[in-house]
Amino acid sequence: MRKIKEEFIGFVKEYNAVGIAVGIVVGNAVTKLVSSIVSDLVMPFLGVIIPSGNWREIELGFGALHVKIGSFIGSLLDFLIITFVVFIFVKKVFRSKAI
Numbered sequence: 001m002r003k004i005k006e007e008f009i010g011f012v013k014e015y016n017a018v019g020i021a022v023g024i025v026v027g028n029a030v031t032k033l034v035s036s037i038v039s040d041l042v043m044p045f046l047g048v049i050i051p052s053g054n055w056r057e058i059e060l061g062f063g064a065l066h067v068k069i070g071s072f073i074g075s076l077l078d079f080l081i082i083t084f085v086v087f088i089f090v091k092k093v094f095r096s097k098a099i
Helices: 001-014 017-049 068-099
Strands: 060-062 065-067
Touching: 001 017, 017 068
Parallel strands: none
Antiparallel strands: 060 065
16 A cells, blocks of 8 residues: 555656646636636627627527537637637746746
């Protein structure tokens, strides 16, 4: 049992498992925050343009096929904002390490 404990501690140290876990938790929180920014701050402006106001529920119908274009646009905006935030963060981290 002692050997397994030592191996586990070595694994955590070698692969920085705690840092990875913290990154995942923070990333999940940032994702929720960005989704809220898109839904509550960005999309209301598009709601003025879109008459129905429920932009995430906009669908294009082709007979029996219904494409949820509003949901896709929301997810795309979430992705772009998250990617931009990560880009800025990584850029600042690498700049501070260079000094």
